[in-house]
Amino acid sequence: MARPMRRRSIVPGLAGLAALGFGVSHWSGPAYAVKGSWEGAPTTLKDGQYDSVLKGLEPAVSLPPITFKREGLALSVEDGRLNADYQTKFDADKTFQLRVNDEQDWRAGLSTADASLRVRGHGPSLDNLFWEASQSGSAEGVGDVQLDFNSNKEYNLTVAQERLGELLGAKLAARFRATNDGVTGRFDAHRELPGHAALGYSVENPVGVYDLARSAHVGELAVPVAGGKAGLKLVHENSVQGYHGSYTRDVSGGNADVRVSYKNDALGYNVSYARSLGDVLPVDAGVHVGVDDAGVYGKLSAHRSVSQDLGADYEARARYELGGDDGPELAHSLKLSNKLGYAQLLHGSSGSPRLRVGYEFDA
Numbered sequence: 001m002a003r004p005m006r007r008r009s010i011v012p013g014l015a016g017l018a019a020l021g022f023g024v025s026h027w028s029g030p031a032y033a034v035k036g037s038w039e040g041a042p043t044t045l046k047d048g049q050y051d052s053v054l055k056g057l058e059p060a061v062s063l064p065p066i067t068f069k070r071e072g073l074a075l076s077v078e079d080g081r082l083n084a085d086y087q088t089k090f091d092a093d094k095t096f097q098l099r100v101n102d103e104q105d106w107r108a109g110l111s112t113a114d115a116s117l118r119v120r121g122h123g124p125s126l127d128n129l130f131w132e133a134s135q136s137g138s139a140e141g142v143g144d145v146q147l148d149f150n151s152n153k154e155y156n157l158t159v160a161q162e163r164l165g166e167l168l169g170a171k172l173a174a175r176f177r178a179t180n181d182g183v184t185g186r187f188d189a190h191r192e193l194p195g196h197a198a199l200g201y202s203v204e205n206p207v208g209v210y211d212l213a214r215s216a217h218v219g220e221l222a223v224p225v226a227g228g229k230a231g232l233k234l235v236h237e238n239s240v241q242g243y244h245g246s247y248t249r250d251v252s253g254g255n256a257d258v259r260v261s262y263k264n265d266a267l268g269y270n271v272s273y274a275r276s277l278g279d280v281l282p283v284d285a286g287v288h289v290g291v292d293d294a295g296v297y298g299k300l301s302a303h304r305s306v307s308q309d310l311g312a313d314y315e316a317r318a319r320y321e322l323g324g325d326d327g328p329e330l331a332h333s334l335k336l337s338n339k340l341g342y343a344q345l346l347h348g349s350s351g352s353p354r355l356r357v358g359y360e361f362d363a
Contacts, residue, residue, distance in 0.1 A: 033062040037358030042345070045355070057357070143174075154180055170199075182208020197223040214238050228256075240264065253279065268293045277302075295321040309338045 038056030045053070067076040074085040082102040089095050093112050100106040107120035119131040132150035139145055143161030157178040164172040170191035177184050186204035193199055198221075205215040216237040223230050228249025235242040242263035249256050254275025261268040272290030277283075285302035297319040304312050316332040331348030341359030 033064075033360065033362055034059050035062070035358065035360035036060055037356065039354060039356040042353055042355045053357075057359070177207075179207060184208075193223075195224065197221070235263075295319055295324070306336070310336060311338070312336055 036057040036059050038053050040052065063077075063080065065076055065078045067074055069075075072086055072088050074083075074087075076083045076085065084100050086098045087095065095109075095111050097109045097111075098106070099108075104123040105120075106122070107118065109116065109118040111117070114137055115133070115135045117131065117133045119129065121129045130151050132148070134146070134148045136144070136146045143159050146158045146160075147155070148157075149155040155178075158175065159177075160173075160175040162173045164174050166172065167189070168191075170189045173188040173190075175186045184205055184207045186202060188200070188202045190198065190200045200218075200220040202218045203212075203215055205212070209215075214237075216235065218236075219234045221232045225247070226249070228247055231244075231246045233244040235244070240263065243261065245260045247258045251273070252275070254273055257270075257272050257274075259270045270290060270292040272288065274288040275286065277285040277287060281302075283302045283304040285300070287298070287300050289298040291297070297317075299315070299317050301315045302313070306312050313335040314333070316330075318328055318330050320328040327349070329349055331346070331350075333344055333346040335342055335344040337343075340361050342357065344356040345353065346356065347353040
């Protein structure tokens with residue numbers, strides 16, 4: 001019986017290959033990122049408590065992946081781990097791939113245009129071996145077929161027919177999926193109506209549940225109205241009826257959006273308007289206001305270049321809950337930033353002012 005492979009036996013081998021790769025290839029990884037940040041009360045600086053600030057600003061270095069390649073062999077370092085990869089093609093349409101790392105984890109794969117087999121394990125032992133395979137194709141009169149299965153005896157068979165035919169001017173499509181837990185199917189019908197309107201209907205049962213009353217029935221209607229687009233959706237699922245309506249339209253350079261829903265005896269709505277203010281203000285700004293079933297809300301954001309390398313960003317948010325005991329929630333922030341770092345002041349009605357400073361650059 002062969003002796004088990006030890007961890008120290010694979011590391012020198014990979015290191016030797018790395019030395020070979022260093023001599024014949026080149027650095028192909030991106031620059032590494034250096035960053036640090038601190039957040040706290042502005043009084044921290046006023047009181048001279050710099051220890052926590054400097055501690056937070058200690059650099060955290062995100063090491064880049066380093067890769068060396070030659071003739072199908074690749075050596076790389078990712079997240080502090082050494083990997084050896086090998087890839088080759090044969091018979092014109094088959095590809096073989098293998099990866100081994102310094103922890104003896106490995107994975108291999110063989111693939112063609114319509115099939116694949118992937119295997120992974122640890123060391124020379126086959127005790128923890130796992131594989132998964134897939135096969136796809138098209139069957140005449142049936143549709144597109146996809147089969148996935150693995151060593152845990154789990155399978156997933158999907159049959160899709162996007163062009164099932166037409167009935168009363170509606171285009172029909174169907175999709176069926178069989179798994180270890182049962183079968184699910186979805187049937188779709190879609191029809192274009194005069195005036196750029198569209199009508200759709202679908203029904204889909206949960207996996208392994210064959211009670212039509214528990215299936216999801218969805219009917220949709222989209223109609224152009226008064227320069228905008230109106231939509232109505234009816235959903236019947238698990239014997240519960242739901243209604244959803246929407247209307248969107250461009251108004252005065254912005255977008256108006258109205259949404260209404262009714263489900264489980266609860267009415268929900270959201271009416272909002274969003275617009276860029278760059279055409280009326282000397283800064284890149286935008287506003288978003290609205291009202292929903294919980295309250296009134298709004299957001300204002302703006303950006304301006306202070307100098308060639310320095311930019312300023314401001315954002316204010318407000319929300320008022322209807323029927324609540326608390327007053328309006330207000331929050332705003334001002335941020336100055338350049339290519340190396342940033343300083344941001346945050347303040348809201350729910351807390352004291354906070355200062356956030358940091359830096360990030362690629363080296």
